[in-house]
Amino acid sequence: MTAAVAPEKPEMPDSLGTSKRNGTAGAASLRSVARNYVERVRGGELGALPAVLGLIVLCVFFAALRPVFLSELNFANLLTQGAGSIAIAMGLVFVLLLGEIDLSAGYASGVCAAVLAILLTDHGWPWFAAVGAAILTGTVIGLLLGVLVAKVGIPSFVVTLAAFLGFQGIVLMLLKEGTNISIRDQTILAVANNNLSPALGWSLFAVSVAAYAAIQFRQNRNRRQRGLATSPPTLLAVRIGGLAVLGAVAVHLLNQERSRNVIVDSLKGVPIVVPVIAVLLVAGTFLLQRTSFGLHIYAVGGNAEAARRAGINVAAIRITAFVICSSLAAVGGIIAASRGNSVDPNTGGSNVLLLAVGAAVIGGTSLFGGRGRVVDAVLGGMVVAVIQNGMGLMGYSSGVKYAVTGSVLLVAAGVDALSRRRAVQR
Amino acid sequence: MTATPILRLRGIDKSFGPVQVLHDVSFDVHPGEVTALVGDNGAGKSTLVKCIGGIHPIDGGEYWFEDEEVQVHSPRDAAALGVEIVYQDLALCDNLDIVQNMFLGREKRRGLVLDDATMEEMAAKTLEGLSVRTVKSIRQQVSSLSGGQRQTVAIAKAVLWNSKVVILDEPTAALGVAQTAQVLELVRRLADNGLAVVLISHNMNDVFAVSDRIAALYLGRMAAQIRTSDVTHAQVVELITSGRSGDLGLATTNGATA
Ligand SMILES: Nc1ncnc2c1ncn2[C@@H]1O[C@H](COP(=O)(O)OP(=O)(O)OP(=O)(O)O)[C@@H](O)[C@H]1O
Ligand SMILES: [Mg+2]
Numbered sequence: 001m002t003a004a005v006a007p008e009k010p011e012m013p014d015s016l017g018t019s020k021r022n023g024t025a026g027a028a029s030l031r032s033v034a035r036n037y038v039e040r041v042r043g044g045e046l047g048a049l050p051a052v053l054g055l056i057v058l059c060v061f062f063a064a065l066r067p068v069f070l071s072e073l074n075f076a077n078l079l080t081q082g083a084g085s086i087a088i089a090m091g092l093v094f095v096l097l098l099g100e101i102d103l104s105a106g107y108a109s110g111v112c113a114a115v116l117a118i119l120l121t122d123h124g125w126p127w128f129a130a131v132g133a134a135i136l137t138g139t140v141i142g143l144l145l146g147v148l149v150a151k152v153g154i155p156s157f158v159v160t161l162a163a164f165l166g167f168q169g170i171v172l173m174l175l176k177e178g179t180n181i182s183i184r185d186q187t188i189l190a191v192a193n194n195n196l197s198p199a200l201g202w203s204l205f206a207v208s209v210a211a212y213a214a215i216q217f218r219q220n221r222n223r224r225q226r227g228l229a230t231s232p233p234t235l236l237a238v239r240i241g242g243l244a245v246l247g248a249v250a251v252h253l254l255n256q257e258r259s260r261n262v263i264v265d266s267l268k269g270v271p272i273v274v275p276v277i278a279v280l281l282v283a284g285t286f287l288l289q290r291t292s293f294g295l296h297i298y299a300v301g302g303n304a305e306a307a308r309r310a311g312i313n314v315a316a317i318r319i320t321a322f323v324i325c326s327s328l329a330a331v332g333g334i335i336a337a338s339r340g341n342s343v344d345p346n347t348g349g350s351n352v353l354l355l356a357v358g359a360a361v362i363g364g365t366s367l368f369g370g371r372g373r374v375v376d377a378v379l380g381g382m383v384v385a386v387i388q389n390g391m392g393l394m395g396y397s398s399g400v401k402y403a404v405t406g407s408v409l410l411v412a413a414g415v416d417a418l419s420r421r422r423a424v425q426r
Numbered sequence: 427m428t429a430t431p432i433l434r435l436r437g438i439d440k441s442f443g444p445v446q447v448l449h450d451v452s453f454d455v456h457p458g459e460v461t462a463l464v465g466d467n468g469a470g471k472s473t474l475v476k477c478i479g480g481i482h483p484i485d486g487g488e489y490w491f492e493d494e495e496v497q498v499h500s501p502r503d504a505a506a507l508g509v510e511i512v513y514q515d516l517a518l519c520d521n522l523d524i525v526q527n528m529f530l531g532r533e534k535r536r537g538l539v540l541d542d543a544t545m546e547e548m549a550a551k552t553l554e555g556l557s558v559r560t561v562k563s564i565r566q567q568v569s570s571l572s573g574g575q576r577q578t579v580a581i582a583k584a585v586l587w588n589s590k591v592v593i594l595d596e597p598t599a600a601l602g603v604a605q606t607a608q609v610l611e612l613v614r615r616l617a618d619n620g621l622a623v624v625l626i627s628h629n630m631n632d633v634f635a636v637s638d639r640i641a642a643l644y645l646g647r648m649a650a651q652i653r654t655s656d657v658t659h660a661q662v663v664e665l666i667t668s669g670r671s672g673d674l675g676l677a678t679t680n681g682a683t684a
Contacts, residue, residue: 299519303517370519
């Protein structure tokens with residue numbers, strides 16, 4: 001008779017599995033974690049290392065030559081200067097992860113800022129409605145770009161180069177050939193010009209550190225209970241302690257009085273853009289590192305054909321990345337409008353896009369796709385801001401500033417290309 | 427014979443435009459056995475496999491799975507039946523780690539959040555079940571793996587999903603001697619665990635080392651499906667090169683009816 005062998009589910013019998021679990025046992029020692037890290041760096045996985053080192057070197061350099069660089073006022077300036085392009089750079093990370101580029105993100109932010117200004121000032125919309133409309137404009141722009149790239153199949157370089165020109169024109173048309181619309185809404189102006197009260201700054205800091213620690217501990221406990229590899233406790237302490245110390249120093253410095261004339265106007269506290277950027281950073285990091293969507297972005301950037309065969313809707317992932325990019329560009333435009341107290345045809349123009357791309361790449365996001373994180377945009381954005389700010393303090397002309405920033409971008413892209421070659425060669 | 431086939435194809439035709447690549451192909455795959463699919467370059471092996479995997483729609487014929495006729499239109503349909511294919515180019519993402527690759531497109535989640543712990547557990551268990559001891563850590567990026575290790579990951583990915591039929595398209599083509607032996611051992615173990623395995627290979631030694639049955643395609647026609655123990659190397663080579671060997675194989679092409 002036909003003794004049908006029941007097709008056994010591949011819940012492979014344990015009798016076969018005599019091996020120890022592959023690298024999943026217990027807490028890894030600090031040394032093995034360090035060794036792994038060194039190995040990864042040598043294998044071309046530099047991550048944020050160059051940006052962090054560069055930031056430290058630049059800060060020491062400028063502080064030595066121009067002590068005013070370290071003043072509280074300048075520190076606060078640095079943060080508000082960098083915030084707009086950091087927001088745009090965060091969006092670019094999503095597109096760069098796919099191995100695509102968005103050259104129009106700068107002017108997209110300009111279009112959205114113009115929409116904001118017109119609705120606020122000319123039409124008297126409440127700030128939240130105008131902000132919503134500006135971000136929606138970004139979303140629609142991203143949808144358009146994404147469909148042209150993913151569905152029609154035009155290379156993103158060409159689509160966004162065309163959009164770069166087109167949006168420049170739209171900004172001019174919206175602003176009636178170059179008039180300047182000033183922003184008078186107090187809430188919008190506050191974003192880049194006002195500060196949290198010192199007490200609020202400290203409480204937000206405490207809540208963030210506590211939340212970070214709680215998440216880390218919970219994750220580690222869950223993994224320990226299930227017998228999976230956990231981070232060594234020392235590493236955990238260093239991470240949480242590092243965040244706490246850096247954050248505390250920053251909040252403390254920013255809570256000092258920065259006003260030259262206290263009687264006229266007190267100026268202290270964490271600039272409001274800082275929590276705005278922090279929220280975007282946390283949300284973006286969560287999306288990329290903890291959700292299927294984020295994983296699929298990395299997969300499409302790493303090997304689009306493999307992603308397709310795994311049943312991932314590659315076109316949808318591409319379109320969504322462009323939507324996120326342009327929507328974050330809108331946020332960057334809102335911050336720029338707030339900081340400039342107005343919107344003009346140059347908002348989002350000139351070097352805004354290049355600085356944002358530079359920020360993402362300097363921070364460690366690869367131009368070849370598949371590698372990068374949202375935090376890269378923040379670190380790289382700080383490097384760019386420090387260069388601009390420090391060189392300004394030293395009295396260099398904008399020409400020199402551009403040249404130096406361009407060189408740094410080139411160096412970062414070179415490091416990216418070389419480390420990629422190294423990774424491929426193995 | 428022994429087991430009833432889990433997968434049965436009958437009269438499969440497949441054309442690409444004017445070119446008919448598969449002619450009236452019948453193919454049986456049995457649980458607990460390794461079926462070697464052999465044939466010369468261009469005989470239609472990969473095409474047949476892609477039809478089974480839902481990548482190419484079939485033009486005509488019947489697709490039976492577990493005694494039911496089914497329609498397979500996409501890779502998802504095949505996966506839902508429990509048919510997994512390891513492609514020759516493997517299709518792994520170099521920038522993701524082993525666990526992420528194994529679960530790509532079918533991640534375990536808790537609410538919105540990826541359930542890394544569960545995926546890591548399942549991946550470790552599957553690799554353990556395959557007695558894979560060569561990878562250092564399952565959180566290693568795939569770019570750092572050797573060819574054999576990558577092949578192993580691709581196979582483990584196919585086995586993870588309660589799959590019933592695993593099809594491997596030339597899994598050892600790019601591997602060295604030692605790694606080939608490892609992969610073949612793994613292939614044999616899958617079948618011994620009750621899965622139906624289809625192995626495409628050009629290497630007769632490998633075919634005779636692990637297979638229970640051999641199916642030989644000749645110019646898009648199934649020349650013969652026989653038990654490995656019933657034939658010799660020379661006979662299989664003849665089936666591959668001329669479509670027949672003694673009384674085995676296709677009726678002589680000269681005498682075929684018009
Ligand atoms: N997508 C396609 N479009 C047109 N023709 C195709 C396509 N795929 C395969 N063919 C043709 O079908 C025939 C069989 O190809 P197939 O890849 O199935 O052969 P194979 O047996 O796998 O060969 P090999 O051993 O070289 O891998 C070849 O003549 C090939 O040119
Ligand atoms: Mg083939």
